[in-house]
Amino acid sequence: MQTSAQPGALPSLRTENLTKMFGSRVSVDKLNLCIYPGELYALLGDNGAGKTTTIGMLTTLLAPTSGRFFICGHDGIKDGRRIRGLFGVVSQDLSVYNELTVYENLRFLAELYGLKGATVDKRIEQVIAGSSLVSRLNDRAGNLSGGMQRRLSIACAMINEPKVLFMDEPTVGLDPAARREIWTSLKDLKKLGVTILLTTHYLEEAEILADRIGIIRGGKLIVEGSVTELSERIQGMRGLSIKLKDEVSADGAEMALKLEKIKERFDILIRHDCLRNTIYLSQPEHVSVNEFLRFVFDWLESEDIPFTKFASGEPNLEDVFMAVSRGGPEVENQSLESSLEKVQGGHH
Ligand SMILES: Nc1ncnc2c1ncn2[C@@H]1O[C@H](COP(=O)(O)OP(=O)(O)OP(=O)(O)O)[C@@H](O)[C@H]1O
Ligand SMILES: [Mg+2]
Known part of the structure; x- marks a missing residue:
């Protein structure tokens, strides 16, 4: 099974002293992360610790003040265009189109990524496989429960077969059953070899899902390891x-x-x-x-x-x-x- 470190493999995600300042305030402070293929890494920290800012930089929405990062070996700053095809994002706020149906949401994204003809439907089938979305394809996204909307945004993020998936608090506000459905889909993604960086406030979630956990405070990574290592x-x-x-x-x-x-x-x-x-x-x-x-x-x-x-x-x-x-x-x-x-x- 997955272990915490795989020094031989090329990391899917690596940051080197990644730093973000807003004015004179440091939000992310010389962050060094190294996450390997198929690993699920949970970033924990209090409100304002710098989790979303980190994801913002890694998804090229925010320019780092200093430092570098690499996704599957590609320089995220010099080669932003290239890396955008390598990751998917599930952001803190939902990003599905309420007025479109489940199927239309997925088809829209698939076409945006250049998929055509029969591959579109094939890919849609793959990203919703095993979820309750299968029977809701023709329902408007706005009519789905919060949990299913979240599941839809994960499916949308997966449409492009990303190597790395960033998820900012993917289960916030969901009831326990919906949260479990998301956990199951994350476990399935792990089996496919997708590397996942997620943030969460739920320690239980990190404990259940994560191969490794990093805790940040004031933008600094203060401790890192598997649940067992940290507990020991x-x-x-x-x-x-x-x-x-x-x-x-x-x-x-x-x-x-x-x-x-x-x-x-x-x-x-x-x-x-x-x-x-x-x-x-x-x-x-x-x-x-x-x-x-x-x-x-x-x-x-x-x-x-x-x-x-x-x-x-x-x-x-x-x-x-x-x-x-x-x-x-x-x-x-x-x-x-x-x-x-x-x-x-x-x-x-
Ligand atoms: N656009 C911005 N301008 C100024 N300061 C910002 C901006 N975005 C974030 N910050 C500051 O950066 C720090 C880190 O914020 P961030 O949103 O990354 O925290 P977080 O760990 O995601 O918190 P939460 O758990 O509440 O989502 C906070 O002090 C925040 O106020
Ligand atoms: Mg946040």
Whole structure:
């Protein structure tokens, strides 16, 4: 199956210090990506992190301020015309023609790309194969559900048999069933060897679909790897989560003092997330789970901290994302800084 790096193969997409400034503000900051054939790469980041700007540059809508990029080896800046035939785009806003039928939308694009005669219908059949669009060819696009419109825009983006597909939040606003249908079509595209760069805010989506994930913050790629690699690198963040019964006062100073008592005993990462009213503790090394649990229960009792939920588990993408992409007010513990450094290690 697909693995994260294929150093032998020619990358389908490569960027070299790709940078975009709007005035004096940097939106994308020396981005270096290397994505291989058939790989699905998910770019994650908060609002304004620079995801859409990145896709804008890679699809030649925005001129980079500096840096370069290559699609299937072709220089995206010097050879813009050539690369436009190599990719498809599904943009953040829907780009189907509401007044045209499904079939007309697809035929219009096919003809725009120069397909003629019987090849048009053959190609249309291919791009909608297996989807619910098959039975809706004569319906106006404007009458389709949001999920089917999204599926149609993917079909439109595929009409030209692109090697690379850019998708900006392809499942935003869709219900779970529609989202799953899109996931299935993305998996099918992967099987055909299409390279996909998608952005998403749904960690679950990245976890299910992506071979590799990159997290950007302030236009910088701050961490990159497969879900497993990222989770392993943040192992220290995970262990226990304790949902508190009472809201902790805004400054959290009292809670910080209480947490100190755990840190006196164990060298672990502790995070108190105010928004979720939850404490996260990493499992200490060289200490049995039982011993650690007993200590934590005793601590909760002696410090008189009522809680409503107590859970332990493996690290997931949410933990990684919280640790590296935020750093906002909900993250209060110093020890997070050290975990951040750990996670970012080797990515400068
Ligand atoms: N045309 C523009 N002029 C000025 N600033 C811009 C322009 N386009 C984007 N920006 C700025 O660039 C930064 C990155 O924006 P971008 O749209 O790439 O973020 P994003 O990661 O796609 O966010 P979201 O998740 O909300 O879609 C933001 O600070 C945004 O305000
Ligand atoms: Mg965006």
